[in-house]
Amino acid sequence: MSHKSNDEAPAAPSFWRDPRKRQWIFQILVLALVGLLFAYIFHNTLYNLEKRGISTGFDFLNHEAGFNILMSLIPYDETYTYGRTFLVGLLNTLLVSAIGIVFATLIGFLVGVARLSSNWIISRLANLYIEVFRNLPLLLQILFWYFAILPLLPHPRQSIQIGELFLNKRGLYLPKPIFEPGFGWVLAALGLAIVASILIARWAHRRQEATGQPFPVFWTSLGLIVLLPWLAYGLAGFPLNWDLPELRGFNFRGGIGVIPELFALALALSIYTAAYIAEIVRSGIQSVSHGQTEAAYALGLKPGQTLRLVIIPQAMRVIIPQLTSQYLNLTKNSSLAPAIGYPDLVAVFAGTTLNQTGQAVEIIGMTMGVYLVISLTISAFMNWYNKRMALVER
C-alpha cells in the first residue's frame, strides 16, 4: 500500500460516503413517506365520506342549528346557524377559563405562600391541599362537585345567603351592575389615572437614577387610581345601579345567574390548577438563594423592601413562564365540560353539532384549531418573555 503525497487533493468521497448527501436522501425519503401517508388517509376519507353521502366543506356553518343552548353570552336560539353555535361555545370556553384563571391564581398564591410559612400547622395544611388535589384526576373532581356536592345544596327558598349573593341547587345568583349613560366618565377617569401613574413611575425612576431621591410612587398611584374614578362617579351623579336577585315563586329572578354547571366546572378547575400554581410559587420563591436575602439585609434594606425589590422580581422570572403554561392547561382542561353538560366549545360544537351534521373532519379540525391557536399564541408570548427576562451573564 503506498502513501499519497500530502499536496495531492484527496479524492472526493463516493456518493454514499458523503454524510450531507446521505442526509438529504434520508430527508426526501421521510418526506415522501409522510406525504404518502397523508395521501392515503385523504383518499380513504374522501371515499368513506362519499359512501356515507356526507358532502365536504364548510357550508354547514350557514345552516340553521335547530337546538338550544343552556347558556349563551350572545343572543342565541334554535333559529341561529351552526356558525353562531361555534361562537357561543367558544365564548363559553373563554368565560370558564377566565373565571378559573382568576380564582386559581388567587388560591394558588395563597396556598403557595402558606406552604412556605414558618408556622408548622399552616405549612402542613397547605401541603395537604397540594398533595390531595394534585393527585386526583380533574374529571373525578368535576364529577364530585357536580354530582355529589351540588345536590346537597339547599332549595332556592332556603338559599345560603352572603350579602346579596345567593347559593342554591339551581346555581349562584349575584347582583348585576347596570351602567347608566354617565358611567363612561368613570371609566375615562380610571384610564387617565392609570396612564398618569405609569408616567409618574417613569419620571420617579429617572429622578432616582439621577439624584438618588426616592418618590412614593406606590401611594401616589394608589391615590390616583382610587380617587379619580370616585370623583368622576360623584360628579356624573352616581350613574350605577345594581339589579339584585330576588326570590319569586320557586326561583330567583334578576341579577346574574350562574348555572350550576358553570359553577361546578369553574370550582373544580380553580381548585385543581391552584394546587399546581401553589407548587410553582413555592419553588419560584425557594429558587432565590438565601444569599440574596442576606445581601439585601447587609445593604440595609428592610424585610418588606427585600421581598419587594430583591426576592419577588427574581422569583417572578421563574414563576411566570410556568404560570402561563398552567393557564394554558386550565384552558385546555375546560374541555372536560361535556362530562357535566356545560355548553363549552367541545360540548356544543364537537358534540351536538357533530352528531347532527356528521361533518367530523371539519368540526374536529376547527375545534382543534381553536385550541392550537390559543396555545401557540401563549407559547409565542412565553418565548418573548423568556428572551426579555433571560439572565444576562458576564
Added chain:
Amino acid sequence: MAETATVYEPGTHPDLPPPATEVGVIGWLRQNLFSNWWNSLLTVVGLYLAWAAFAPLIQWAILDADWVGDTRDACSSGGACWVFVNVRINQFMYGFYPLEEQWRVNLTGIIFALSLAWLMVPRIPGKRYGALFVLIVFPIIAYYLLGGGSFGLPEVETTRWGGLMLTLILATAGIVAAFPLGILLALGRRSQMPIVRALSIAYIELWRGVPLITVLFMSSVMLPLFLPEGVYFDKLLRALIGIFMFQAAYIAEVVRGGLQAIPKGQYEAADALGLSYWKKMRLVILPQALKLVIPGIVNTFNELFKDTTLVLIIGLMDLLAIIKTSLEDPNWLGYSIEGYVFAGVVFWIFCFGMSRYSMAIERKLHTGHKR
C-alpha cells in the same frame, strides 16, 4: 446561708444544658407554632380549620360508617355507606370480565408488578433486559392473556373490559407504545436535518397544543374515516391510538430535556471516536439522557394515568365511568359521595405513590449532575 459564686479557672467552666424553652418539645413548639403573636394566631386558626375539616370527615367516613351487608337497608347509621362499594367491588376492579376468567387479569397484573419491581428497585441487575421485557415481551403476553382466543383461552371481547383493570391497561399501553416514538421525535427535534426537524416540531406542537378530549373525539369519530374499507378498529383500540399519538409528543419533550442536559463534550467525544449517529445515540447519549429523565417520565405517566379518566366521555368503562354508571342504579341512588370518594382514594394512592417515587429518584440522581 448565702451561696458564694464559684470561681472557675478560664476554660474549666462546665457545659450547662440549654434553657428548657429552647430545646425538646417546648422549644419546637415555641419555634414552629408560637414564635410571635401573629404566628400564634395562625396556629389557632390552622388548628380550628383542621378540626372543622377532619372531625366531621372521620366521623362520617369511619366512625358512623356501615361496612358490611348486601343491600342499601344495611346502611342505617347515617354515616358513609361503604356497603355500596363492597357489593360492587368486583365490577369496579374488572368491569364485566367473566368471573371464572379473572385469574388471567390477576396473572397479568402480577407479571407487570414483578417486571416493574425489576425496573424500579435499584439493586436488581439487568435493567436493560428489564426494559426490553416491559417494552416488547410483556405487551405480547398481556395481549394473549387478556384477549384470549388462542392457547386454549376463551376469548373475552374488549367491550367487557372495564374498571381499574381498563384504567391500568390504557395508561400502561399508552406509555409503552408511545415511548419509542417519543424518543424518535426527540431525536428528530434535535437533528441537524431541517425537514426532519420541522416535521418533528410540527408533530410535537400540534399534539401538545390540543386537549386530550379532542384527540379522543378525533380517534373515535375521524379515525374510522381514515381507514380503508373493511378495516375496523374497536372502541378500545381507537382510544389507545389517540392516547398513543398524544402521549408520544409529551414523552418527546421530556426526552428532549434529557438530551439537552448532556454536556456537549459527550457528543463531541462520541464523534471523535468515529461512532456513527445511531451508535453515538445508542451507546453514549441515550443511556445517560434516559437515566436523567426517569422522574420526568414518571410524572408524564402520572398525568396520563389521571387523564385516562377522559375515556368516560367517549363511552369506555374505566374505573371512574363504571362508578358513575353504578351510581345511576335505582337500587343505590344517593350514594354519589361514597362512590367518588372511593374512586378518589384509589386514584390518589396510585398518583401519590408515583409522585413520591419520582421525587426520590430525582433526589438520588441530583448528586451526580450538579455542575
